[in-house]
Amino acid sequence: MAVIALGTLLNPLNSSMIAVALVDLEHAFGVGFGTASWLVSGFYLAACVGQPLMGRIADRFGPRRVYVAGLVIVCLAGAAAPFAPGFTVVLLCRIVQAVGTSAAFPAGLSLIRRVAGSAAPPSGALGTIAVANSASAAFGPVLGGFLVAFVGWQGIFLVNVPLTLVTLVLALRVLPADGPAPARTEAGLVRLLDPLGIVLFSGTLISLLAFLLALPDRPLWILLPVTAVAGVLLVLWERRAPTPFLDVRGFVRSPALTGVLGQQAAIQFVFYGVFYGLPLWLEQVRGYPTEQAGLLMLPVAALGVLVTPVAARLVTRFGPRLPLLLGSIGLLAGTLLLLTLDDATSVAGIVAVAAVIGLPNGLNNMGLQAALYTAAPPDATGVAAGLFQTARYVGAILSTALIGLLLSPDLSARGLHRVAVVIAALAVLLVVAAFVTSRRRASTA
Secondary structure, three states: OOHHHHHHHHHHHHHHHHHHHHHHHHHOOOOOHHHOOOOHHHHHEEEEEEEHHHHHHHHHHHOOOOOOOHHHHHHHHHHHHHHHHOHHHHHHHHHHHHHHHHHHHHHHHHHHHHOOOOOOHHHHHHHHHHHHHHHHHHHHHHHHHHHHHOOOOOOOOOOOOHHHHHHHHHHHHHHOEEEEEEOOHHHHHHHOOOHHHHHHHHHHHHHHHHHHHHHOOOOOOHHHHHHHHHHHHHHHHHHHHOOOOHHHHHHOHHHHHHHHHHHHHHHHHHHHHHHHHHHHHHHHHOOOHHHHHHHHHHHHHHHHHHHHHHHHHHHHHOHHHHHHHHHHHHHHHHHHHHHOOOOOOOOOHHHHHHHHHHHHHHHHHHHHHHHHHHOOOHHHHHHHHHHHHHHHHHHHHHHHHHHHHHOOOOOOHHHHHHHHHHHHHHHHHHHHHHHHHHHHHHHHO
């Protein structure tokens, strides 16, 4: 399972490394921050659509094929970007990179299910993936900083070449082969992939996320009716499609899966509200340099990695509900502690708050992955895993919109406290939902 974990870390690694390269890219191509930030937004948008799309293809054509193809795509994009003649080509490589890195998690979860079967969640394998993802997201900016310092912005792309080549060799040697591919007639491909469903899903998601990204600065209200119309058309079409990209009827029949996706989006909204908001406050209000603010934030990610093995053991013994309940309680405690931060809070106090927020991260990530594994239909594990990752990005983008609305216009402890109140209110709902679900599960056991 280490091979699968190597592939899955590419997405969070590349989504986090870019943060420290934006200034160099601005100078290299003579663009402003708004233009350069599309390297972040474009990656998120492409990954949001790419995750369930790659999952769908993995379900239909075999997860090993999709996993390997994703590695090849990432390798080519990483090798091409440093030689780009202009910013547009770099952005295109970044989008292609996002699609390629989107293959590993849904295809990897399908491969795990193929080996482990549909019984209890394999906490060891899921824990390995959770640790790899958390660690790569935590240390991505550190690695990116060294690469930019010694190689330039090109380094954050070139590092993918050896990583993907090593993973590719291991994948071809270790991962179990897929069965025969389905017939590749044009009609057969259309029937299997549901291109109209993919287009409608992409239109709905991209218009919604573009609206959220623009909300803090210049709201694009026209995108709301576009999102609504595309969403209605998506539901209507998927209810009648012979092999729907999104099985709408399946979501109705499986409220557990719908609940997991909603829980994922909500937890990530709360977590990223802290992960994005706290360093902004540390730098802009408290005056810490970027590297010091990064060190103060390290407990948020690092403690989540350390707690993951404990969470895996809890999943093995009690299932995913207890880790999610404990994780939600911890997240609520951390958001409430944000209300204690002010201009006089000591470094030790800031680190303590960051630690409390970081601890439940491992519990929630492990619990959510195990809950997804249990709720996902065996024949649609890939697309369910892709939607799971999409929900993570939706939560993260919602949190950036919240910070843009409440903290950016009022860079002060008061602005941070406003963000804390909103995410704490959602954390209360998460605790209640986790508690009710645990009680219901206990009463039916």
